[in-house]
Structure formats: structure tokens, C-alpha cells
Amino acid sequence: MARRFMPVRSGAVLTSGFGPRWGSVHRGADYGRDGGSGGDPVFAAQGGTVVHAGAASGFGGPDPAGWVVIDHPTADGSGTTVYGHIIREVTLGQRVEAGQRIGRINPDSSTNGGVAPHIHFEVHPTVWAQSSQVDPVPWLAGAGWPDQPQQQEGGGTVGTLIGLDVSEWQDGLDLTATGADFCIIRTNYGSAHLDWVAVSHITDWRRTGKPYAYYSWLRPNQPIETQADAAKTIWDACGGGAGVWIDVEEEGITRTQVVAFRDALRRRGMYVIGAYSRANFWEALPGGEPSAEEGGGKIWVSHYGSRPDGPYRDIYPGDSSSIWLYPLGDRRPDLWQFTDLGRVPGWVKGVDVNAYRGTEDELRALFTGTTIRKEELDMNAVDRITKYFTDFITGYLGPQIDALQEVWRQLRGPQGEGWPQLGKNEKGQNLTLVDAIAAIRHDIADLRKEIEGKK
Numbered sequence: 001m002a003r004r005f006m007p008v009r010s011g012a013v014l015t016s017g018f019g020p021r022w023g024s025v026h027r028g029a030d031y032g033r034d035g036g037s038g039g040d041p042v043f044a045a046q047g048g049t050v051v052h053a054g055a056a057s058g059f060g061g062p063d064p065a066g067w068v069v070i071d072h073p074t075a076d077g078s079g080t081t082v083y084g085h086i087i088r089e090v091t092l093g094q095r096v097e098a099g100q101r102i103g104r105i106n107p108d109s110s111t112n113g114g115v116a117p118h119i120h121f122e123v124h125p126t127v128w129a130q131s132s133q134v135d136p137v138p139w140l141a142g143a144g145w146p147d148q149p150q151q152q153e154g155g156g157t158v159g160t161l162i163g164l165d166v167s168e169w170q171d172g173l174d175l176t177a178t179g180a181d182f183c184i185i186r187t188n189y190g191s192a193h194l195d196w197v198a199v200s201h202i203t204d205w206r207r208t209g210k211p212y213a214y215y216s217w218l219r220p221n222q223p224i225e226t227q228a229d230a231a232k233t234i235w236d237a238c239g240g241g242a243g244v245w246i247d248v249e250e251e252g253i254t255r256t257q258v259v260a261f262r263d264a265l266r267r268r269g270m271y272v273i274g275a276y277s278r279a280n281f282w283e284a285l286p287g288g289e290p291s292a293e294e295g296g297g298k299i300w301v302s303h304y305g306s307r308p309d310g311p312y313r314d315i316y317p318g319d320s321s322s323i324w325l326y327p328l329g330d331r332r333p334d335l336w337q338f339t340d341l342g343r344v345p346g347w348v349k350g351v352d353v354n355a356y357r358g359t360e361d362e363l364r365a366l367f368t369g370t371t372i373r374k375e376e377l378d379m380n381a382v383d384r385i386t387k388y389f390t391d392f393i394t395g396y397l398g399p400q401i402d403a404l405q406e407v408w409r410q411l412r413g414p415q416g417e418g419w420p421q422l423g424k425n426e427k428g429q430n431l432t433l434v435d436a437i438a439a440i441r442h443d444i445a446d447l448r449k450e451i452e453g454k455k
Contacts, residue, residue, distance in 0.1 A: 003144070005099040007045050007083060007121050010145040012037065015118055018135040027133040028082065032118030038107025042086050042119055043146040044096045046079075048072035051128070053092045059084040059120070060111030068102055069128055080128045084120035085112050089320075097357070099146040100320045161356045161363055162313050164344070165215065165337065168197040170351060175204045178344040180312075182211040182356065182363055187234035187244065190219035191226035194234050202238040211360060213367040214238070215245040215276060218261050220252035228264035235270060242367045243271035245300055248285075249278060255287030259294045271369040274298030274334065282328045292331035298366065299328045300335040300354070312342030312353045319357055334366065 006012070008031045016030040033040070052069035055061025068083045068090060076098065086103040096102055105117050112118060123136045163182030166173065175183055183205045186195045198214075205212050216231040231244060246261055258275065265272050275282070275295025283289045292299050303323050308315035316338060317323075323336055335356050342353035356363050364370075411433050413419045418430030423439070425431060431439065 003098040004046055004077060004140065004142070005043055005146045006140060006143050007031065007043055007081075008037070008119060009041055009043075009147040012040070014137065015116075017137065018133070027131065028084070028120045028122035029136040030118045030120050032105070032116060036107070036109075036116035037105045037119070038117035040105045041101050041147075042068075042083055042103040042105060044070055044098060044100045044102050045081050045121075045140070045143065046070070046072045047076035047098045047100075048081075048096065050090050050092055050094045050096060050102075051080075053088045053090060056084070059086075060106055060108065064088045064103075065106050065108070065111065070096060070102075071127065079126065080124040082120075082122035082124070082128065084122070085117070086119060095325075097319055099144070101146075101318060102320075160316070160319055161358070161360065162316060163211075163354050163356065164312070164342070165352045165354060166197075166201055168195050170201075170347070171197045173344070173347050173351070175201060176207055177346050178312075180210075180344070181360065182213075182354075182367075184213045184215050184245065184354070185238070186247075187214050187216045187238075188227070188230040189217045191222045191230045194230055198234050199237050206241075211242075211364040211367050213242045213245060213273060215247050216261075216265070217247040217250070218253060218257065219250055220254070220257060224257065224260045224264050228261065228268055231265060232268045232270060240270075243273040243369055245273050246275045246295055247277075248275050248295065249281060249302070253285065255285045255290045255294065258285070258290055262294070262296050272296035273367065273369070274300060275328075276300040276302065276337070277328065278302045279326060279328055289329050291329045294329075298334040299331045300337065301326070301328060301333040302337040304337075304339055307341060308339045309341040309350065310343055312339075312344055312351065315339060315342065315353075316355055324357070 012031045012033055014029060015032045016026060018026060018029050020026070031037075048070040050068060051071045052067060054063035055066040059065075059067040065087050066084075068086060068088050070081050070083075072079050072081065083103065085106050087106050088103045090096060090102045105119050106112070107117050109115065109117060121136050122133045123139045124132045125134055126132070161181035163184065164175070164178060164180045165184035165186070166175070167186035183201070185198055185201045185205070187198055188194050202212065214231075214235060216227070218227065235244065244265060246258065246265075248258055262272050272295075274292065274297050275290075277295075277300075279301055301323065305317065305323075308317065321336075323338075324333060326332065335354055337352055337354045339350070340352050341350035344351050356366075358366075413430060413432055418432045418435065420430050422431040422433070422436040425435065
């Protein structure tokens with residue numbers, strides 16, 4: 001489902017609307033904060049491709065100051081959006097996601113017409129064209145704030161979910177007190193070591209009602225079948241309920257072993273979600289870099305970069321990180337473990353922290369191998385279509401709505417009950433204009449027949 005976000009963070013307000021202004025027409029909406037918004041982040045309202053970036057007349061320069069223009073394909077919601085008076089942080093031709101940071105507001109007031117720094121935001125129903133803009137305010141109705149979790153109907157959040165993965169090394173951690181959005185729990189370390197805290201962890205986590213999954217550490221020097229038996233033993237003890245990731249990070253593992261372990265888990269009735277690994281490790285596996293399907297289908301990448309340390313939600317590097325774009329085999333990451341030093345309530349040591357870009361329902365479907373119920377998809381489609389036509393009518397037709405309503409009134413009569421001066425039908429109801437024209441047509445036809453019969 002296409003998502004839409006405000007182009008600014010929460011706390012910003014509309015400072016100048018769409019329409020007549022200062023003797024001309026303001027073809028966008030300005031957003032900012034009291035005292036100016038210089039340096040504030042700017043976000044993509046929808047997913048799409050950057051088609052213009054940098055210096056632009058009226059928006060400032062030289063590059064990177066100026067504007068960013070994003071073209072949105074149908075799958076992302078269609079149209080084109082413009083972000084003016086900003087310093088870009090994206091490049092021409094780059095793919096960006098809804099809610100992704102793309103720049104910051106230019107603090108130089110000379111690029112803002114001498115007024116306090118703000119963003120000028122435009123919406124074009126199709127491609128960018130001079131004077132094709134529509135009012136952004138109704139277009140943004142219902143859009144989320146990109147710096148806040150977005151509630152979806154029925155619970156859960158829309159946006160980026162932040163979760164933990166744990167093992168017996170976190171024995172004593174109260175998972176319910178962490179506030180995490182999801183959890184992944186280890187089942188075993190090869191065939192010789194079963195994770196003795198897994199059952200306790202899953203029992204605690206299920207009380208939250210949030211998504212969960214399991215992971216099984218694959219070892220290169222132990223029989224594949226006995227390792228799969230170990231994973232199944234703990235999976236059964238935990239009551240199953242979700243799929244398992246294959247942990248591929250120990251030196252000596254081969255591409256052949258990854259595929260064999262996947263198949264062994266599947267033969268035991270376990271849903272294999274995909275593989276967890278570091279990008280450079282996965283690429284260098286003996287036998288060649290596997291495809292995503294060889295590991296189960298999905299990719300969970302481990303990449304720490306500068307190894308962020310701090311409150312686990314605050315240290316997420318962001319949706320604009322290039323890690324999300326880096327493929328392992330033939331697939332970009334579905335899940336990203338971005339640190340092992342996340343700080344959570346009630347625990348003094350660091351914890352592995354992961355990010356997932358999507359809704360809670362989508363993550364639950366990923367972890368269980370199911371799909372979102374068809375009726376939910378159908379209602380989402382109805383809602384999107386309804387919103388599209390509502391936005392089109394209120395945004396694009398705007399000034400003509402009154403005229404359209406008058407035409408409707410003339411056709412149907414007051415309250416749609418017809419006009420008394422046009423007469424009544426056989427049921428005693430007033431005729432509408434359309435009914436009256438039809439009656440006249442029949443009268444003329446009857447009159448013609450009568451005339452012709454007298455000739």
C-alpha cells in the first residue's frame with residue numbers, strides 16, 4: 001500500500017497556503033516553524049525517483065542549495081512533488097522511499113524571499129509542468145509525520161519498526177518492558193547446544209502480541225541433519241507459531257551447506273524465512289554467493305558501520321541509509337541489524353537491534369509465511385480509490401465544485417426531489433429535468449404519430 005508523509009517533521013505548521021498571494025498566485029504550500037526552520041530535515045512525501053536536484057530559479061543556489069523534484073510511479077501514489085528552498089541530500093536519478101530524508105531547509109533567508117526559512121512544497125497530479133500544481137493541503141490529508149510512528153487501523157505502526165534479537169546471553173531481560181516492535185529468538189547453536197532460555201523468551205514476548213520469529217545458528221563442522229533436529233526441538237518446545245532464519249556467520253560455512261540446512265528444516269515442517277549474514281561474508285561463501293532463495297527467500301543483513309551505541313530507537317541510522325539498497329545475491333535486505341550495542345530498559349549490556357521498513361501486519365506476514373487477509377487488501381484498495389477521487393475533486397476541481405453542485409441541483413431539483421413546475425409522474429412524484437425531457441420526447445413522438453395518421 002502506497003504511503004504518504006508530511007514533507008516536514010512534527011511541529012511544523014502551514015505558513016502560507018496555496019492560491020492568490022501578493023497580487024499573484026502562490027502555487028504551493030509553505031511549511032515552517034515560528035522563528036524559522038533553517039536546518040530542519042525535509043522528507044519525501046511519497047516514494048519515487050529524483051528527477052531534478054540542485055540550483056533552481058526562485059529556490060536558490062548554487063548546488064546543493066535549491067530544490068528537489070520527485071516523480072512518483074503509480075505504485076507509490078502517482079504525481080510529482082517539489083521541495084523548494086532546501087539543501088539537497090539526494091542525487092539525480094536516486095530512488096527514495098516515502099518518509100525518507102532528502103535534504104534540509106536552507107537557513108539563508110535570501111532564498112526564501114527574505115522571510116523566515118521554510119520549505120515551499122508543490123504537488124502536480126501527473127508530471128511536473130508550469131502552472132499544473134494543485135493545493136497540497138488536501139493532498140496531504142491523513143499523511144503521517146515522518147519522525148513519529150504511524151498508527152494503522154486495527155493496531156500496530158506504519159513506517160520503520162525497530163526490534164531485538166536475543167538468546168541465552170540476554171537471560172533475565174524482561175522483553176515486555178523494552179517496548180520493541182518485534183523480537184527474533186535463537187533456537188540453537190549448531191547441534192550440540194540448545195538455547196535454554198528460548199522458551200522463557202518466547203513466553204514473555206507472546207504477552208506483547210507483537211510479531212516474532214526464530215533464528216538457528218548454522219555451524220560448518222557438525223552434521224546438517226542433527227543441527228536441524230536441534231532447531232526443531234526448541235521450535236516445538238516454544239510452540240512454533242513463526243518461521244526461522246538461518247544464521248550464516250561462522251567461518252567455514254559453504255553455499256552447499258546453506259542450501260542443505262534450508263531443505264532439512266523444511267523437511268521437518270518448519271517455515272524458513274531466509275538467511276542472516278554480513279554482506280561481505282555472504283558474498284565470499286565457498287561455492288559462490290548464494291541467491292536469496294538458496295537461504296530461504298528473504299535477507300536479514302548485519303552491518304554495524306560505526307557501531308552506534310545508545311538508546312536503541314535513537315541510534316537507527318535511518319531509511320535513507322545505503323545499506324537498504326545493497327543487495328545480497330539477488331535481493332536487497334528485508335531486515336537490517338544495525339548495532340549490537342542498543343540500550344534497552346532494565347539491561348546494562350548492549351543488545352542486537354534491527355530495523356524493518358513496513359507495517360506490523362506486513363512484518364507478521366513475513367515472519368509466518370502468510371499473506372494479509374484478502375478482505376483487508378480489498379478494503380485498503382477501496383480506501384485508496386475513494387481517497388484518490390476525493391483528493392482529485394477537492395484538489396484539482398477546487399474552484400469548480402460550486403458550479404458542479406449547481407448543475408447537479410438543476411438536473412435533480414432541490415434535495416434531489418424534482419421540480420414541481422415540471423409536473424408529476426404516475427406515482428405523484430415531481431419530475432426532474434431529465435424526466436421532463438424524456439416526457440417531452442415521448443409526447444413529441446406520440447404527436448408525430450397522430451399527425452402522420454391523419455394524413
